[in-house]
Amino acid sequence: MGFLHALKEQGTATVYKIQCELPSMSRPLYETILTGVTPTLSGIVNNQVARNSNQKSVFSLARQAGLTTAAAAFHWYSELYNCSPYDAVRDRHTQDTEQLIQYGCFYHGEHYADSYLYLDAESLRLRHDPDFLLIHPMNIDNAGHKEGMDSAHYRNTVRRSDSELSKYLPTWIDAGYQILITADHGMNDDKSHGGTLSTERDIPLFVIGKHFSHQQSCTPKQIEICGIICELLGIEDHNKSVSENLLLKDQLMKKQYFKVITS
Ligand SMILES: [Zn+2]
Numbered sequence: 001m002g003f004l005h006a007l008k009e010q011g012t013a014t015v016y017k018i019q020c021e022l023p024s025m026s027r028p029l030y031e032t033i034l035t036g037v038t039p040t041l042s043g044i045v046n047n048q049v050a051r052n053s054n055q056k057s058v059f060s061l062a063r064q065a066g067l068t069t070a071a072a073a074f075h076w077y078s079e080l081y082n083c084s085p086y087d088a089v090r091d092r093h094t095q096d097t098e099q100l101i102q103y104g105c106f107y108h109g110e111h112y113a114d115s116y117l118y119l120d121a122e123s124l125r126l127r128h129d130p131d132f133l134l135i136h137p138m139n140i141d142n143a144g145h146k147e148g149m150d151s152a153h154y155r156n157t158v159r160r161s162d163s164e165l166s167k168y169l170p171t172w173i174d175a176g177y178q179i180l181i182t183a184d185h186g187m188n189d190d191k192s193h194g195g196t197l198s199t200e201r202d203i204p205l206f207v208i209g210k211h212f213s214h215q216q217s218c219t220p221k222q223i224e225i226c227g228i229i230c231e232l233l234g235i236e237d238h239n240k241s242v243s244e245n246l247l248l249k250d251q252l253m254k255k256q257y258f259k260v261i262t263s
Pocket of ligand 1: 026141142145193
């Protein structure tokens with residue numbers, strides 16, 4: 001991902017290597033990333049558990065705080081946080097301020113082009129100005145299942161995703177967004193994933209934005225991504241774990257100051 005690494009080389013982005021929770025599967029880890037809860041505790045232990053999340057998530061906590069939420073994502077996110085089972089006609093284009101994901105553009109074909117998905121996301125951002133926007137492309141995972149992780153198809157799909165990001169990230173960075181780029185899990189040589197191999201578990205976390213410390217010594221965990229986002233959104237009393245030193249202390253101090261003078 002040459003563009004992301006160019007941002008790293010110029011000091012705009014910092015990348016951390018983190019390990020995904022188990023099982024290294026999609027739906028369980030969507031829930032982990034958005035709730036900070038491991039699959040064995042959330043009960044979303046395989047891809048077939050198609051029900052609403054019963055945990056506090058970035059979406060529910062943001063809504064509780066009166067913030068605006070949006071997602072351009074696979075339909076399993078709609079099932080976890082909005083309506084389950086997914087009804088494409090009803091749910092593909094969601095615009096409902098009562099839902100946890102108020103503005104959604106959901107897809108259900110795993111081959112849905114990343115280029116369209118990023119367009120969907122940018123359109124949601126421009127039309128609804130969400131406080132939190134989840135963008136979830138699927139082509140890399142799909143390429144791994146089709147051709148395996150050691151294939152030109154897999155690697156080239158990653159390169160195309162990097163190129164898509166290069167179309168939008170400069171605008172988002174200029175607009176002052178705090179951006180996290182990560183994966184739910186990796187892939188194995190058998191064109192699948194789910195277990196404990198390093199290729200299945202080792203994933204990146206790129207962070208961009210002035211509220212991150214950009215300290216290389218931080219060791220964030222996948223279960224802390226939810227808490228990091230809650231902190232960035234200014235959500236109080238979220239009770240989610242947050243990685244030590246990943247965020248700038250003066251931001252947190254400012255918030256405490258804000259808290260004191262408003263209470
Ligand atoms: Zn997969």
